[in-house]
Amino acid sequence: MSLFATLSRSVAVAVMLVMTSPVALAQLAPTDEQRQAAVEIGDALRYGHYANIDFDEQWSQEAFQRYLDILDNQRGYLLKRDIEPYRHLEGHMDEVLFEGELDEAFELYNLLSDRHIARLEWLLERLDEGLSFDFESNERLEIDRENAPWASRESELDELWRKRLENDALTLALTDQDEEQIEDNLRQRYEGQLTRLNQTESEDVFGILMAAISSTIDPHTGYLSPRQSESFDIQMSLSLEGIGALLQAEGEYVKVASLVPGGPAERAGVLEPADRIIAVGQEDGEMVNVVGMRLDNVVDLIRGPKGSTVRLDVVPAQAVDMTRSHVVEITRDTVSLEDQAAHGEVIEVERNGEPHKIGVIDVPTFYVDFDAWQAGEEEYRSTTRDVAREIESLKEQEVEGIVLDLRNNGGGALQEANSLIGLFIDRGPTVQVRDAQGRIQLYGDTDAGTLYDGPLTVLTNRLSASASEIFAGAIQDYGRGLVVGTTTFGKGTVQTLNELSHGQIKLTRAKFYRISGESTQNRGVEPDITFPSLIDPERIGESSLDNALAWDTVQNVQYRRYGNPEDFIGALTAQHQKRAQTNPNFRYLERQSTLARQLREQHTSVSLNREQRQRELEAQEAEQLSLENQRRRALDLPELEEWLDARLDPSLNGEPVDGEGDEESEEEMPVDRAHVLEAAEIMLDYTHMKNAQRMAQR
Structure with a gap:
């Protein structure tokens, strides 16, 4: 194979990034083909990988932990006692790999499957009872539980999911949706996740297990299923056919990793790296919520014939809350050499x-x-x-x-x-x-x-x-x-x-x-x-x-x-x-970069009190808006009333407004042009x- 040096290969394989294990109702088991493939993967890693890998007990512990992290990275489904029967795998992941002993790893996945389905059904039951949140509590929800301890009791997870449900509802309420719209949207989200869980196959479990094993070695090594191998773009770069964007999963969300030079998304100027996509819609029809959706399924929704339009509900990378989204439209197209020419x-x-x-x-x-x-x-x-x-x-x-x-x-x-x-x-x-x-x-x-x-x-x-x-x-x-x-x-x-x-x-x-x-x-x-x-x-x-x-x-x-x-x-x-x-423009970049880092460090939890949440959002966005308007005043540009307008303003879309090279348009160049x-x-x-x-x- 020719040596290619592409950023797209730095994006992880889709199956490796599936969030908290979408599963099926049926108990899934490994096939003989998968057992043989595991042995072959083990040999490839041992004898073909660049790194000199010592498949010792330390590696085994790390591989088992990676598997748990992929299955339940936010510690929201499994209890501590659920994991204990499988702790012995910490010292035997080498046998899972080199001898194809996949059964117990599949059993752990199936247990997670049961917990995941039960939790979605629990959420739907709460919706059946009717939402009763007044959003007046002083509680806060921790938004990153990757390093949280495993819960000891079911009641702890009930409390976590009660807060998550309230946060989901509050997030929609802050977009001015009424109670009926909130219930309908949440029901659609949770039922959609259940539907997708039923479509999971044995190959998905095997892919996640192999991803856990290979990612202990380096982020660019990974297993590709026969389905993934059919498309070079998807298997190697997760290129979204039609819009030219490279995606990866980040928790429950799909994140833009980079844009293909000369592609429709870059030309449209409506997406940026680290933007999160929360819903996808076709030219006509309703938006489909993709929070918690498998990465390859999101890819399938965005792909389409040349000339057609896809709508994306996007949360900007600099936004500090998921309520601050906007819908963009991109016309699908192919990327030719001419588009990418110097x-x-x-x-x-x-x-x-x-x-x-x-x-x-x-x-x-x-x-x-x-x-x-x-x-x-x-x-x-x-x-x-x-x-x-x-x-x-x-x-x-x-x-x-x-x-x-x-x-x-x-x-x-x-x-x-x-x-x-x-x-x-x-x-x-x-x-x-x-x-x-x-x-x-x-x-x-x-x-x-x-x-x-x-x-x-x-x-x-x-x-x-x-x-x-x-x-x-x-x-x-x-x-x-x-x-x-x-x-x-x-x-x-x-x-x-x-x-x-x-x-x-x-x-x-x-x-x-x-x-x-x-x-x-x-x-x-x-x-x-x-x-x-x-x-x-x-x-x-x-x-x-x-x-x-x-x-x-x-x-x-x-x-x-x-x-x-x-x-x-x-x-x-x-x-x-x-x-x-x-x-x-340079002063803006320096100050905005510093502010964004400070906001990320401070934003480790969200308030479940509507007024407090609104105040926090307004204070954070006021700082961002102030920086943007300082830049605009210095350039004699019209000021903005809302920070999000900066993403939609033509002077920030990557191209000059009045024509390239024009002296007047130089003042309206985006900060990137600086x-x-x-x-x-x-x-x-x-x-x-x-x-x-x-x-x-x-």
Whole structure:
């Protein structure tokens, strides 16, 4: 299999992320095919995985705990006494895997199944009795119970679920629904979950069990069922066919992990990473509540024919309460190479009353038209070829430097990362790939000459991953240019897809290393100059994933340094900070990032008192709205009355309002655009400093 370095592969396999075990009424049992597949998976992990795994008692304990966490991660179904009969599995998960002894693990799942169904029926009985909440109590509901102790008595869980029911009702009440609407919506939600539980099959249980086992090793290794193996997009990236978004489950909710460059969702500008989807509807018809729904079922609801419209009820990533949702519409479409093609522009930066031209090339992904390439066509599309054309165009326009924008670029074809580096260096290594046996294969640019040897800056963010990190790291190591923006994703591993007698296994087989010897894994590439960002690294990125492989180093290789950008970092940073202090968009990003972190740390529980809940929400959103309106006042933009309007305002949707490059529209650029403009400013600073240094040396 070709080496691909994509952010999409960092998204966990769907079955691995199923919330608290959807189950069927019937008792499920393992099949002989699954027993054999478990043995094969064990052999693959033992002999094929990059890591040297010791399947000892400690590993067994961790695997059993992972299984419990996936089954009941919020400690809301099982009692402590339910688990005790299965505690002996803590020391025998190796037998479950290597000998295919799956029966007791299935029995534990079936027990969870009974508890899950009973709890949903309990909730429906409460609805039958009629809601009687006045929302005047002083109680609070803990919203994250991942580390809570297991309940000892059924009455403890009854109390927990009473509060959850009250919170569900209050959440709907705060959206101005009356009692009848609240009861109808909750009944639909709970009955829908029961219906979906009845559709669970033995394969689902096996998938969850294998996910628990594989995720103790690293987050990118996982079992793919025969059904998942049918679609490359779903099995490898959870790409939502039709809208271009990568999803993963987070507790009861489905979260946007990233957007496919050039896809319908990105073009529409209505979704952002870490947004949560709580309902899905077609162009006509009612919205289907997807809270608690299996991830693959949510995928099926969102997929559809090209040209049709899907409606999503979305809670913004920055929202502190699930009541703050809004409905967006996205027209389904396919993503072509043209949509993802690199494209350039010229930004004019003024200094001392004089205009200066800086070129910017946006590289959404590392792509190549493999079919055309393999067919021997001379004019096949690829990242390197398209960037080369843009460079030639920018050189004709006499730009003083080039910014290569790799933000949101999740990777792609490794060969393209290598050849793209070759446009800026004269031959040399680009990346080291180390396998499980410690053997290192060196990849590099073998073509003589460079296409562009002028000043270069690479712009990154947290969603720049894999091949993007290889490129940015090589430019940094060679001293070929600056890296500015935010620390990258940290996806420095290589996966292959291997066939089993039943399904497939995605296996981490190697790690990427920079030519300096440093891994890109876990830590990512740190920029020379850091920009503020609204993407939370604790929620997005390799370091946010459980059991991510560690950062380490190997021996560096011999390579030529083209310059010493580090000599200018101090002066460049001082110039940048001076501008940032007076730049409304940068000040907004810094303050909003700090506020969002503070709100997350404070928001560990929610009030079940309507007035108190409303006050807390209003206070939190007032702070967010104040920051947004401070930004707008500084830019002479109209102020907003509500914070949520910021997500729906055209000046924040990722595109200029009046046309790209227009002087008037520059003031209405979204905060995201501020990174590009500041990168151009730094590029000009860097160019002038290098010129001054050369003059002094003469």
